Amino acid sequence: MRRSPSSYRSLCARTLSEKVSKYMKSDMYSKHAEKYDLAVQDNIYNAHLERPSLQAMLDDLSGLNVLDLGCGTGIYAEFLIEQGAAEITCLDASQQMIEIVNSKFADRVSAYPQDLSTGLPREKSNSADVIICPLVVHYIEDLSALFKEVNRVLKAGGYIVFSTHHPFADFECSRSGNYFERELVNEVWDTVGEPVEVVFYRRSLTEIMDALTTNGLAVTQLSEGRVSDKVQEISMERYDYLSNNPNFIFIKCQKLS
Ligand SMILES: C[S@@+](CC[C@H](N)C(=O)[O-])C[C@H]1O[C@@H](n2cnc3c(N)ncnc32)[C@H](O)[C@@H]1O
Numbered sequence: 001m002r003r004s005p006s007s008y009r010s011l012c013a014r015t016l017s018e019k020v021s022k023y024m025k026s027d028m029y030s031k032h033a034e035k036y037d038l039a040v041q042d043n044i045y046n047a048h049l050e051r052p053s054l055q056a057m058l059d060d061l062s063g064l065n066v067l068d069l070g071c072g073t074g075i076y077a078e079f080l081i082e083q084g085a086a087e088i089t090c091l092d093a094s095q096q097m098i099e100i101v102n103s104k105f106a107d108r109v110s111a112y113p114q115d116l117s118t119g120l121p122r123e124k125s126n127s128a129d130v131i132i133c134p135l136v137v138h139y140i141e142d143l144s145a146l147f148k149e150v151n152r153v154l155k156a157g158g159y160i161v162f163s164t165h166h167p168f169a170d171f172e173c174s175r176s177g178n179y180f181e182r183e184l185v186n187e188v189w190d191t192v193g194e195p196v197e198v199v200f201y202r203r204s205l206t207e208i209m210d211a212l213t214t215n216g217l218a219v220t221q222l223s224e225g226r227v228s229d230k231v232q233e234i235s236m237e238r239y240d241y242l243s244n245n246p247n248f249i250f251i252k253c254q255k256l257s
Pocket residue numbers: 022023024029040046069070071072073075076091092093094097114115116117133134135136139140
């Protein structure tokens with residue numbers, strides 16, 4: 001077992017050597033979409049670590065066109081509405097996630113199913129002021145292709161903020177022992193209150209940075225997140241763990257050209 005037993009991820013099971021289908025459909029985000037929606041409202045990893053850390057990297061969003069890639073059940077959409085974004089577009093590979101977003105915010109956001117590994121074909125070039133992509137890129141094999149699309153869709157001077165698993169934390173799950181080799185990892189998480197298998201890519205920081213910089217995206221800010229003090233009231237053990245160990249990484253990049 002690595003890390004403390006968590007609501008976000010719990011057990012490093014094994015690393016898969018074989019490839020899986022382009023969109024790694026996970027029960028977590030299809031079969032358990034409703035439970036996932038409830039779980040992330042107030043849990044430690046999403047509500048008290050990931051969201052406050054990513055949201056702190058966003059500038060004033062009022063009047064802007066914002067794209068939410070891998071929107072899940074729309075927890076960020078709700079935040080974007082509160083922040084006064086003018087146009088909000090939510091994409092997710094899971095039809096179940098999109099249905100939940102539409103049931104909550106159909107009048108305020110445009111949401112549609114899209115596998116990000118096949119790009120952003122319905123999004124116009126130079127159309128988004130801001131793109132957010134929280135906790136999704138570890139499900140995408142070819143990050144360079146995704147960031148090429150992000151560059152195309154961003155307006156000049158626009159920016160993306162995304163979060164993903166911290167490469168050093170994920171290295172604990174490596175079977176190859178080679179940090180620099182991309183690996184498909186299979187873990188069992190208890191996010192939704194029962195064990196659910198999740199498959200994602202573990203990759204080096206170099207691979208992430210290369211995918212950005214070769215696609216005209218300049219890193220303007222990098223954060224390793226900060227667990228909120230409120231977690232002390234929920235679990236002192238978890239608070240201590242997350243105060244001393246990296247779990248996620250947060251990167252903000254501006255479109256160069
Ligand atoms: C950890 S959840 C994050 C959801 C949301 N961003 C949040 O922070 O609550 C990951 C999301 O990525 C979506 N996803 C996974 N692979 C995807 C892909 N290839 N294209 C689009 N969405 C994908 C899942 O369906 C799921 O909703």
